[in-house]
Amino acid sequence: MESWKKNLWVLWFGSLIVSSSFSMVVPFLPLFLIEIGVTKNIEMWSGLLFSAAFFAGALSSPFWGSVGDKYGRKPMIIRAGFVLCIIYLLTAFVTHPVQLLILRILQGLLSGFIPGAIAIVGTNTPEKRVGYALSTMSTATATGSIMGPLLGGVLSKVFDNRLAFGSAGVLCFLATLLVIFYVKEEKFVPSKGKLSVFNTLKQAAVNKMLMIVLVLTMVTQFSVMTIEPVLSLYIVEIGHSASDASILAGFIFSLVGIASIIFAPRWGKLADKVGFQKILMIGLFAGGIGSLLQIPFHNIWAFSVVRFLYGCFFCAVFPALNGLVVRSTPSEFRGRAFSLNQTANQLGGMLGPLAGGAISGVFSIHTVFLITGLFLLLTMGLAYWSQRFGSLSAQQASTKAIDG
Numbered sequence: 001m002e003s004w005k006k007n008l009w010v011l012w013f014g015s016l017i018v019s020s021s022f023s024m025v026v027p028f029l030p031l032f033l034i035e036i037g038v039t040k041n042i043e044m045w046s047g048l049l050f051s052a053a054f055f056a057g058a059l060s061s062p063f064w065g066s067v068g069d070k071y072g073r074k075p076m077i078i079r080a081g082f083v084l085c086i087i088y089l090l091t092a093f094v095t096h097p098v099q100l101l102i103l104r105i106l107q108g109l110l111s112g113f114i115p116g117a118i119a120i121v122g123t124n125t126p127e128k129r130v131g132y133a134l135s136t137m138s139t140a141t142a143t144g145s146i147m148g149p150l151l152g153g154v155l156s157k158v159f160d161n162r163l164a165f166g167s168a169g170v171l172c173f174l175a176t177l178l179v180i181f182y183v184k185e186e187k188f189v190p191s192k193g194k195l196s197v198f199n200t201l202k203q204a205a206v207n208k209m210l211m212i213v214l215v216l217t218m219v220t221q222f223s224v225m226t227i228e229p230v231l232s233l234y235i236v237e238i239g240h241s242a243s244d245a246s247i248l249a250g251f252i253f254s255l256v257g258i259a260s261i262i263f264a265p266r267w268g269k270l271a272d273k274v275g276f277q278k279i280l281m282i283g284l285f286a287g288g289i290g291s292l293l294q295i296p297f298h299n300i301w302a303f304s305v306v307r308f309l310y311g312c313f314f315c316a317v318f319p320a321l322n323g324l325v326v327r328s329t330p331s332e333f334r335g336r337a338f339s340l341n342q343t344a345n346q347l348g349g350m351l352g353p354l355a356g357g358a359i360s361g362v363f364s365i366h367t368v369f370l371i372t373g374l375f376l377l378l379t380m381g382l383a384y385w386s387q388r389f390g391s392l393s394a395q396q397a398s399t400k401a402i403d404g
Contacts, residue, residue, distance in 0.1 A: 003184055004125045008133050010182045011117040012140045014077075014175040018084065018113045019144025021168035024152030025088070025161075026050070029100075032161040038097050045097050049104050054350040056108025058343045062197045064112050065339020068119065069191040073335050074183055077116040081176030084111055088169030092162040108346075113175070114141065115342040119335045122326040124187050128272055130326055131279075135268025135319040142260035142315070189332045200336045209328040210337060212386040216379055217321050218344040220284070223291075223375040224314075225352025226359065226368050234365045235300065252307050259311030267316035271323060277387055280320035284380035286313030291373035295366050 025032075030046045038045060068076040087107045094100045118137055125133040155164040204210055235252070271279040290310030297303040321341070329337040356368050 003186060004121075004129070004133070007124055007183050007185075008121055008136060010178050011077075011121055012137060014081075014178050015114050015117050015137060015140035016144050016147075017171045017175040018081070019141040020148040020151065021084070021088065021144075021171045023145050023148025024155070025091075025148075025165050025168050032100070032165075033097060035161055036095055036097070036100075045101075048101055049097075050353075051350050052101060052104045053108035054346045056105045057111065058108075058346040058350070060109045061112065061115065061339040061343040061346070062200045062336065063339075065115075065119075065336035065342075066191075066197065066200050068116060068335035068339070069332060071190070072185055072188055073116045073119045073123070074179065074185045076335070077113055077120070077179050077183075078176055080111045080113040080116060081172055081179065083107070084113065084172040085169045085176065087111075088165050088172060092165040092169070112339070112342070113172075115338050116335070117179075118322055119338040120183065120185055122322060122338070123331050123334050124185065131268040131271035131276065131319070131323050132265060133268070134322045134326075135264040135266075135271070135316075138264045138315065138319045138322075139261045142257040142264070146254045146257045187331060191332045191336075200340070203333060204337070204340055207328060209386065210325065210340075212382065213321055213324045213328060214340055214344040216280075216383055216386075217318075217341050218348040219375060219379045219382075220317060220321070221345045221348030222352040222355070223348075223372045223379065224287075225349050226356030226372050226375075227291075237365060252304055255304060255308045256311035256314070259308050260315035263312045264315040264319060268319055271316075271320055276320045276323035276327060277383060279316050280324070281380050281383050283314055283316035283320060284376050284383060286310070287317060288373045288376035288380060290314065291369050291376060295369045 029049050030042060033042055033045055033049075064076055064080075084107065087103050087110075091100065091103050094103065118134065121133050121137055122130060151167075152164045155167060204214075267279055267283070287310060290306065290313065294303060294306050294310070297306055322338075325337050325341050326334065359371060360368050
């Protein structure tokens, strides 16, 4: 097997394991708070635990990206994998919510397995296969987001949440071993620039295409995540009991993941032929229209069909954004570029649920779908406008000039 293919499938499997370990414990954090004896302000603690890792990760990602560009992305993946293993194992023994919060902050500050894996795939894959490879990587997280809650729910019900955390730690350890023994980073060119977050931001600022991609990533993630806190409430609103809402919400969320597994590689192959920007605009346009089409459906099955069709097209967006990161940056800056993209993603993931909850509280849940759809269509407009900027070679030259 060619080296890039071996890297792709090993990192795909590693990302699947890490994504599964994340999603098998995070949805059950509120229940874990009850298990360790928290009886007051559970909602406040839940909000802190969810947002703390996103916020910490947004702050630390540029630093780890700089370190990866100087010393290699593979060492950064190994470091992140062992960190996740230790944090999940320690979480299994916490007795107080403050301990849990500290571990969540450390997880955000020190992790970065999946962004590092994407950086290696994006850098070590032949140019004509980058779209296919990045889209294939996106199916790992989609599959993990489906498998994780199922596995975590079974472990929590049969045993307890502590075993779920311990199991997540063991899975991360196994994923890290795979990277150590089977991943080869062959096209690594160490950065010669000064190792600092300020220097990273300075270099990124002169690359207009990269900055636009970062804005697109943040706005897209923000738009998508506005739905997160209200979907189960919407299911209750259209006539289902609260006891059924969590099961149905999980089913509906999984439909988007299933659609991604089926269609993302196909979008990736098409992107290799027609370009990432065209695929990005198709995905954003379909995502915007799909969000708006979810408003009039008050039957759960019709709503589910629309969500699945939405997922069939929207799964093209984030791989296309990752592809644009590759196309708009030289290889020696790519680790930092992906870390900045991760920061943008995490900022959107942190702010989106807050905005969605506030909008639904002041107006209605239908307003959230409306604003999400409009935001995605505006983002498509920004993606279309970004085509006016220069070619990849011009962007690389400007970045290399600063880096030198």
